Amino acid sequence: MKSSKTAALPRRLAAATAVATSVTLAVGAIPAHAEPAPPVPTTQVAPKPKPTKTPKKDAPKPGASSSKAPKPSAKPKPAPPATVTKVNWYSAHRVALWVHSPAMNTDIQVQMLLARDWFSDPKAKFPQLTMLDGLRAQDDQNGWMINTNVEEFYADKNVNVVLPVGGESSFYTNWKEPDRGKNYQWETFLTKELPPILENDWRSTDVRAIEGLSMGGTAAMMLAARNPGFYKFAGSFSGILQMTSYGMPQAIQFALRDGGGYDSAKMFGPPSDPAWKEHDPYVLADKLKGTSLYISSGNGVVGPHDKPSDIPLLATNYSGVGLEVLSRVTSQQFAAKLNKLGIHGQAVYRPSGTHTWPYWQFEMVQAWPQVAGALGIAGDKVACTVGPAFAKAPQIKDLGGCLTPEYAVPGGRAQDFRNGRIFTGPKGPKVVAGAIGGVYVPTMERLGLPTSDELTGRDGVKYNTFERGKIVWTPQSGARVE
Structure with a gap:
């Protein structure tokens, strides 16, 4: 006599096979967060032609055709760019x-x-x-x-x-x-x-x-x-x-x-x-x-x-x-x-x-x-060492390997590492990384060079100071310039 577990095996295998062969191409497990707005029709409709004016009932000139050839239709407008x-x-x-x-x-x-x-x-x-x-x-x-x-x-x-x-x-x-x-x-x-x-x-x-x-x-x-x-x-x-x-x-x-x-x-x-x-x-x-x-x-x-x-x-x-x-x-x-x-x-x-x-x-x-x-980049490899402007910076040990050579930025020098970018500045080399480093990209000329590494304040607030301002990160609102 078969055990209950052995007897159940064909049924479970059949169930598993049925599930496995039910083709669901789904991957992941998290649905989209928000339902999109109702669609807006995107079909481009050609503009209506203007009403044709009724021609004056003048007698046709000798040798002229009494009917005019139709004008060629206008070319459709190109789709607007994204x-x-x-x-x-x-x-x-x-x-x-x-x-x-x-x-x-x-x-x-x-x-x-x-x-x-x-x-x-x-x-x-x-x-x-x-x-x-x-x-x-x-x-x-x-x-x-x-x-x-x-x-x-x-x-x-x-x-x-x-x-x-x-x-x-x-x-x-x-x-x-x-x-x-x-x-x-x-x-x-x-x-x-x-x-x-x-x-x-x-x-x-x-x-x-x-x-x-x-x-x-x-x-x-x-x-x-x-x-x-x-x-x-x-x-x-x-x-x-x-x-x-x-x-x-x-x-x-x-x-x-x-x-x-x-x-x-x-x-x-x-x-x-x-x-x-x-x-x-x-x-x-x-x-x-x-x-x-x-x-x-x-x-x-x-x-x-x-x-x-x-x-x-x-x-x-x-x-x-x-x-x-x-x-x-x-x-x-x-x-x-x-x-x-x-x-x-x-x-x-x-x-x-x-x-x-x-x-x-x-x-x-x-x-x-x-x-x-x-x-066409099969031969591309990372080729860098720590630049002379940062050779003595103590932060280097926490930045991981370098990704680029040292390069010029407005007012100073910088270098990219796996864990952030390091910049020269009025108070010595400073690191800018993470979300604060992202906000710094479009605001660099306005803020100037960094004057601090990332610091931590109360309630999990993180920030870097710069020559002309500060970028603050909070868990609630992310990174922003202050």
Whole structure:
């Protein structure tokens, strides 16, 4: 006679399998914080023509035609450019822009991790890497910032990292119709509206890479294929890379319902609509020739970052098991299609692991050498020693390794380290770091050089003093100039 535990095993395994194969592309666990405002129609309507004046009933001149040729219609006005409506500096190398998208008629937050040499080489421009979020993307922060060490990892790299915020369940594409108060037009935003701002105002070149996890991995391949040559590199970490094979549109519909209550018919129409194939990375694979490609996934088997269940090889993250199995299958199919087309791609199949963030951080690190090669910065390395202006500064021991050589700033000298920037000043070398260091970037000329390191007052208040003012940080209001 079987024990009750043994008898229950088939039932639990069946339940786990059912959960695992219920395709929910959701990643993360925190919903967006606020419901957006109702959509504003963004369709541009051509201006109505002025009423035609009735011609005078003069007799036509001899030899003249009695009918006038119609005037050619006016060319449609070009779409207005995107504009930056707000800027917030989180730190000296992390900044948030709110960019008004004419296509979506709303402000989109885009965070940037500025290149290592941003301050030490103020005339330089840098390649850019866009990192896309998963299905449960929040409206306040990009998931890479919340769940990985992305800021620390890129601190010593000469690339502008672009982190779009928002886009829950959007697949970062242009939707046919608004849904849940959002008029998603992400492809237009990422490939048409945002690039001029990054290149004209934020010292980015037009050498671009894009990568993402889960939904973001699907979107990275989709956007690269739909815009051939726009990106030098495209990377998918656990992406679903076949969208139109049998059952996939229905699976994606299930995912969008689970990931915020969205309707895939408003994204691409019914499964029979050609828009599905027009956005399927597998169908578009031939458009990726010449793009450096990185494809990775686990296989759903319990791995080093998973909690084992009491069912052999199965993690407790049941939905993450099924999602990673689906990612593995579609990633292999996609890689096979590339191989058939003679298109080179780097495929990395991990021997274990489910659909969760620690594996995507691992892939971010693993993919970097290939990203750097595609962006033309494979040979870039940190090359610095402590500058002569700071060699005797006692603060150096707490600043971590240097990132740049010593360089000139208005009125003095500065140098960048992993844990902050150090400046010369009227009272000797002083360190400015963290949120206070961010507020100092746009106010440096007004405030002058620092006259203190970061100090701590009552109730957790922190502050730095400067030649012409003070920057104060409080837990309630963050950093501000006083």
